[in-house]
Amino acid sequence: MKVNFGAIVEYIPYLLGGILVTLEIAIAAALLGSLLALIFSLLSRKKGILQSAIKVFIDFFRGTPLLFQLAFFHFGIPQITGIIPTPYISALVVFSLNSSAYLAEILRAGIESIDKGQIEAAHALGVKSWDISFSIIIPQALRNVLPAIMNEFITLVKETSVVSMISLTDIMRRQQIVSAATYRFFEPLLVIGIIYLVMNIVLSNIGKILERKLKYD
Amino acid sequence: MIKLENVSKKFHDTVVLKNVNIEFEPEKTYAIIGSSGAGKSTLLRCINLLEKPSTGKVIVDGVDLTKDKAQLNPIREKIGMVFQNFNLFAHMSAKKNVMFALLKVKKMSQEEAEIEAVKQLTNVGLAHRLDNYPHQLSGGEKQRVAIARALAMHPKAILFDEPTSALDPEMTQEVLKVIKALNHTGMTNIIVTHEIKFAQEVADIIIFMNNAEILEVTNTKEFFEKPKTDRAKEFLSNMI
Numbered sequence: 001m002k003v004n005f006g007a008i009v010e011y012i013p014y015l016l017g018g019i020l021v022t023l024e025i026a027i028a029a030a031l032l033g034s035l036l037a038l039i040f041s042l043l044s045r046k047k048g049i050l051q052s053a054i055k056v057f058i059d060f061f062r063g064t065p066l067l068f069q070l071a072f073f074h075f076g077i078p079q080i081t082g083i084i085p086t087p088y089i090s091a092l093v094v095f096s097l098n099s100s101a102y103l104a105e106i107l108r109a110g111i112e113s114i115d116k117g118q119i120e121a122a123h124a125l126g127v128k129s130w131d132i133s134f135s136i137i138i139p140q141a142l143r144n145v146l147p148a149i150m151n152e153f154i155t156l157v158k159e160t161s162v163v164s165m166i167s168l169t170d171i172m173r174r175q176q177i178v179s180a181a182t183y184r185f186f187e188p189l190l191v192i193g194i195i196y197l198v199m200n201i202v203l204s205n206i207g208k209i210l211e212r213k214l215k216y217d
Numbered sequence: 218m219i220k221l222e223n224v225s226k227k228f229h230d231t232v233v234l235k236n237v238n239i240e241f242e243p244e245k246t247y248a249i250i251g252s253s254g255a256g257k258s259t260l261l262r263c264i265n266l267l268e269k270p271s272t273g274k275v276i277v278d279g280v281d282l283t284k285d286k287a288q289l290n291p292i293r294e295k296i297g298m299v300f301q302n303f304n305l306f307a308h309m310s311a312k313k314n315v316m317f318a319l320l321k322v323k324k325m326s327q328e329e330a331e332i333e334a335v336k337q338l339t340n341v342g343l344a345h346r347l348d349n350y351p352h353q354l355s356g357g358e359k360q361r362v363a364i365a366r367a368l369a370m371h372p373k374a375i376l377f378d379e380p381t382s383a384l385d386p387e388m389t390q391e392v393l394k395v396i397k398a399l400n401h402t403g404m405t406n407i408i409v410t411h412e413i414k415f416a417q418e419v420a421d422i423i424i425f426m427n428n429a430e431i432l433e434v435t436n437t438k439e440f441f442e443k444p445k446t447d448r449a450k451e452f453l454s455n456m457i
């Protein structure tokens with residue numbers, strides 16, 4: 001079969017519509033995941049049960065495939081609870097938790113990279129631990145790990161493609177639908193490949209601008 | 218004003234401070250000297266509890282800091298500290314470094330804090346460096362920012378841990394000049410230093426440490442003319 005984009009032109013708006021679904025999940029998961037990661041990395045600065053529990057959580061999400069996590073949450077757990085979540089909720093929960101695990105590791109490294117002397121100096125001035133965390137540690141840790149965070153967000157955008165498995169009509173799922181309707185694969189696949197690429201180029205440029213904004217040395 | 222009672226400090230099994238007793242009187246300048254590893258930094262850091270003593274009491278203005286956690290930050294507010302490696306906040310300009318604790322601890326308004334920061338930085342000769350970040354400053358300038366940061370809190374005492382040992386000779390002089398100007402301005406100054414000549418010039422009282430213990434607390438003049446212990450004699454003869 002010859003390549004013929006004419007055959008799928010009418011489907012292009014439909015494919016583009018998937019951007020919103022993909023972005024919605026990616027952005028929501030990035031925000032929720034970042035918030036959770038921040039809480040985890042602050043809580044696990046002190047040794048204890050909490051630190052161990054967070055470590056088990058992080059190891060689980062970093063040590064199993066995302067596709068498994070999604071299947072487990074959407075198909076596995078409902079068998080026991082009897083509550084079947086909507087595909088959107090499942091996607092949101094799994095992606096948020098998954099990216100929080102990766103981001104928490106990134107943040108932990110960023111926090112450890114901060115010179116202890118500054119923290120001591122702040123303590124010596126009588127500054128409360130809370131203010132030290134939010135005004136000294138986090139701003140510098142974020143700055144140090146911003147490239148790694150942007151990488152994680154780009155990975156997140158790409159990995160949202162697995163939600164097609166639970167019938168969420170994201171970009172990937174829409175390609176499957178278009179392919180089924182037109183019996184064509186090359187053209188719709190090429191189109192969604194370009195969509196993913198452009199989204200991530202934009203994201204990575206936002207990252208670079210942010211990095212320049214946060215620069216102090 | 219500051220009193221250490223039977224303070225001992227162990228790191229694992231190494232004894233770093235052995236039953237230290239000392240009282241620092243208001244408005245005097247103390248120099249803590251002694252060979253490397255004697256426990257000088259540890260002693261200094263016990264005063265504001267950056268290091269928690271294994272046993273003993275640290276009493277500041279009548280409060281035992283090892284017991285009263287709620288009083289720790291209010292007391293720390295009154296005791297400034299200047300470190301060997303400056304420890305400036307890397308993501309803040311010189312001015313912001315000085316303003317930070319004024320805003321967070323003293324709860325000043327932006328405007329009040331800024332006025333105080335500019336005043337303190339001008340006093341240490343850095344009026345032209347307000348908006349520079351630490352990495353843009355020389356070692357001597359960084360240390361003067363650190364001193365301004367401590368002074369802005371109007372502390373009752375200020376602790377210096379080898380404030381010039383990361384500096385080259387020229388910068389050392391500019392920083393020593395600033396520290397010297399603080400003498401008898403109403404604060405208690407406690408200075409750990411390897412600059413023996415400086416200690417002799419600036420201190421009212423010399424605290425000589427050796428091997429985790431305080432061996433001498435002696436008037437400066439007397440210490441240099443006639444040290445009480447043989448160890449101090451030996452230390453001084455090695456210095457000259």
Ligand SMILES: Nc1ncnc2c1ncn2[C@@H]1O[C@H](COP(=O)(O)OP(=O)(O)OP(=O)(O)O)[C@@H](O)[C@H]1O
Nearest residue numbers: 228231233251252253254255256257258259260379
């Ligand atoms: N956090 C720590 N853990 C283990 N040992 C430590 C720690 N801090 C200091 N020490 C040890 O305690 C001893 C005294 O250290 P301290 O820094 O108080 O000495 P000092 O008199 O300030 O020496 P210097 O002149 O070299 O700065 C040293 O032997 C040092 O190795």
Ligand SMILES: [Mg+2]
Nearest residue numbers: 257258259379
């Ligand atoms: Mg020392």
